[in-house]
Structures are given as structure tokens and as C-alpha cells.
Amino acid sequence: MKTASILGVHFHAVTMQQAVDVAMSRIRARQKGYVVTPNPEIVDLCCRDREYMGIVNRAALVLPDGIGIIYAAKILGEELCGKVAGIEFAENLVAAMAKENMRLFLLGAKPGVAEKAGENLCKKYPGLVLAGTQDGYFTDPQTAVDAINACGGADVVFVCLGAPKQERFMANYMDEIHATLFCGLGGSLDVFAGIAKRAPKIFIKLGLEWFYRLLCQPSRIGRMMKLPKFLLIVIRERLFGGKRK
Numbered sequence: 419m420k421t422a423s424i425l426g427v428h429f430h431a432v433t434m435q436q437a438v439d440v441a442m443s444r445i446r447a448r449q450k451g452y453v454v455t456p457n458p459e460i461v462d463l464c465c466r467d468r469e470y471m472g473i474v475n476r477a478a479l480v481l482p483d484g485i486g487i488i489y490a491a492k493i494l495g496e497e498l499c500g501k502v503a504g505i506e507f508a509e510n511l512v513a514a515m516a517k518e519n520m521r522l523f524l525l526g527a528k529p530g531v532a533e534k535a536g537e538n539l540c541k542k543y544p545g546l547v548l549a550g551t552q553d554g555y556f557t558d559p560q561t562a563v564d565a566i567n568a569c570g571g572a573d574v575v576f577v578c579l580g581a582p583k584q585e586r587f588m589a590n591y592m593d594e595i596h597a598t599l600f601c602g603l604g605g606s607l608d609v610f611a612g613i614a615k616r617a618p619k620i621f622i623k624l625g626l627e628w629f630y631r632l633l634c635q636p637s638r639i640g641r642m643m644k645l646p647k648f649l650l651i652v653i654r655e656r657l658f659g660g661k662r663k
């Protein structure tokens with residue numbers, strides 16, 4: 419797979435369909451690994467923490483989540499095949515899994531949310547097997563490891579603990595867990611459970627989902643001010659730094 423480097427994070431240049439195909443082939447071949455969906459906030463964390471950067475870059479799939487990453491790639495002259503948002507990847511993967519009666523475990527979010535998300539997904543995608551759920555507010559990660567193994571394992575685990583917790587969890591505990599593919603998906607369970615709403619399609623199409631989320635939740639302003647800062651760092655990298663062709 420071709421990659422595009424954005425401040426040291428190696429994104430895979432894949433379309434949504436290719437990402438799902440790669441994931442499904444890995445699951446069928448029982449090839450263990452994890453998927454990450456970095457947004458500018460995660461790239462920024464990577465720049466400040468080399469160990470975390472290593473975890474992100476060792477993922478089987480590094481998918482460009484969000485318009486900020488697409489802008490960054492354009493500025494740097496790196497080629498990507500468009501945005502592959504984590505939440506959309508998750509839903510497409512579930513649809514493909516359902517056709518093969520695969521087992522999904524949902525880990526993360528507040529108590530009750532993963533169950534509701536599972537219920538909704540099973541209704542929408544008949545054939546999908548919900549292996550189990552576990553909320554994301556455990557104190558000992560072993561609790562989550564045991565919960566997944568106790569239900570007989572799964573083909574896929576959605577790990578929705580927020581960054582960087584979810585990526586660290588996947589890298590540190592993957593080998594102990596009876597499951598093949600792990601996907602770090604942030605707040606996706608809140609969306610699948612119907613608690614958090616995605617922006618209307620027009621906002622998503624225009625690349626303004628971030629703006630919609632800001633309107634709904636003005637307290638996100640602090641997190642969002644990181645986006646212009648991120649783009650400035652990318653422009654500086656383009657003008658003065660690292661990139662030699």
C-alpha cells in the first residue's frame with residue numbers, strides 16, 4: 419500500500435472500499451493487527467510523543483480521518499485517496515462482516531452505550547454477531563481483556579476509548595486478546611447508540627463537520643483551535659522543513 423507522510427505519520431493512500439477490503443482479508447486470514455484513524459489532534463500528539471508515533475505507524479491501516487488531514491496532504495504535496503472517516507469505515511466494515519456472520523465486540527464509552535450501539539447495529543445489519551460489550555471506564559485494562567476473552571473472542575473489536583488511550587490499549591493488549599482486528603474509533607459508539615448525532619450530509623460534503631460539531635458543542639473550541647495551529651505547522655514543514663524530493 420502506498421503511504422503519505424504527514425509530519426511523520428504514515429497514512430495509507432486507500433479508498434474506503436480498499437480499506438474495507440484490506441480489513442476483511444486480514445480478518446479472514448486471521449492476521450492480527452489494528453486500525454487507527456488519526457485526525458490532526460492525533461498527528462499533533464504523535465509529534466510530541468515518539469513512542470505514540472511508533473504505535474500509530476505500526477498499525478495495519480492508518481486511515482485519514484477528517485478534512486484537516488486532507489488539507490495537510492495537499493499542502494505537503496502528498497497523495498491520498500480522499501478522506502476515510504473512522505465512523506464511516508466502521509459502518510462499512512460492519513456491513514461486510516454481517517454478510518459473513520462475523521463476531522464484533524464493542525469496547526468503550528459510558529456504561530450502557532456499547533450495548534445500545536450493538537443493538538442498533540445488529541438491527542441494521544442482520545447476520546452480524548455481537549460477541550459482547552464492555553464500557554470504557556475500567557481502571558485496570560485487564561478488565562477489558564478478560565471481558566473480550568470471556569465471551570469467546572471476536573473477529574473484530576471496536577476500541578472506542580478516545581486517543582491516545584485506545585491506540586495504546588490496542589498495541590499493548592492485542593496479543594493477549596482472542597480477536598483478529600482491532601479498530602480505534604474514538605466517539606463512534608456514541609453515534610451508533612444514537613447519543614451523538616453526525617452533522618447533516620451537506621456539512622459533511624462541504625468538509626464542515628468540524629464546524630457543525632462546534633455549533634452543537636461550543637466547549638470544543640479549545641480542541642478545535644488546534645486545527646489552524648496544525649495547518650500552520652504543516653505549512654512551515656512545507657516551506658522550511660523535512661520534505662526533500
Ligand code: UDP
Binds near residue numbers: 526554583606
Ligand atoms: N471514553 C472511554 N473511556 C475513557 C475516556 C473516554 O470510553 O476513559 C470514551 C468516551 O465516552 C467517548 C470516546 O471515548 O465515547 C471518546 O470520544 P471523543 O469525542 O474524545 O473522540 P473523537 O471521536 O473526537 O476522537
